[in-house]
């Protein structure tokens with residue numbers, strides 16, 4: 001059975017059916033309890049909205065019991081003003097303290113990132129934490145090798161992207177690939193999944209915000225991500241599961257400097273229709 005109703009608690013309000021994205025919960029009449037439509041198991045995306053939105057805690061999904069879910073306080077945890085300042089004051093951090101981050105803290109970031117939206121609730125984002133600084137340096141070296149390779153194969157494009165400058169700096173001991181961060185968190189997914197890229201990007205966006213809330217700094221590792229998709233030696237080092245691609249990665253560590261003001265951004269281009 002896809003779901004069960006505690007009939008002592010259910011007041012037949014119909015909210016479970018209203019919030020179900022697949023519309024697979026029905027009421028035969030006003031006095032009946034909710035039941036699944038035929039074939040409901042095949043289309044249920046297991047988002048848990050039926051369990052989460054039931055005011056009575058009467059709805060149990062096959063894989064989700066209301067008592068296992070963390071309750072949400074009625075009062076909003078942050079005011080809109082606080083949220084605005086929080087979101088606008090996060091910055092990409094490119095100067096880090098040498099201090100490592102506790103593995104448990106990095107795990108907590110990933111656990112929060114699981115709550116980012118994924119298409120059809122696929123939850124198809126997989127993670128690799130490069131915790132070891134030596135391994136991170138090795139990966140940085142492979143990104144630099146990829147840049148050297150591009151300069152040989154496609155000098156015009158490589159130069160327009162200033163890869164020669166990044167290589168020279170690397171050779172002088174300045175890491176513009178991972179900015180001297182102690183750790184890297186990589187998001188990968190089955191490459192053929194629809195929305196694999198969007199799901200990974202959304203999860204990494206959550207992860208960056210959670211990192212900021214915990215006093216950590218982060219920054220997308222764009223050079224690494226591009227190289228991880230294109231350069232065979234780097235792919236071999238990463239050993240992703242068969243059919244998976246890297247869809248993004250962020251460096252994480254304790255920031256060395258704080259920011260005192262929010263930089264200006266372009267005005268949004270909005271067309272009202």
Ligand SMILES: Cc1cc2nc3c(=O)[nH]c(=O)nc-3n(C[C@H](O)[C@H](O)[C@H](O)COP(=O)(O)O)c2cc1C
Pocket residue numbers: 090091092093094177179219220221222223224
């Ligand atoms: C997809 C993506 C790739 C990025 N790659 C890099 C990178 O390789 N190195 C870097 O220093 N910053 C990288 N960034 C950070 C952007 O430069 C940064 O978000 C932008 O300048 C705005 O600054 P803010 O994040 O502090 O608001 C990347 C950002 C995104 C979204």
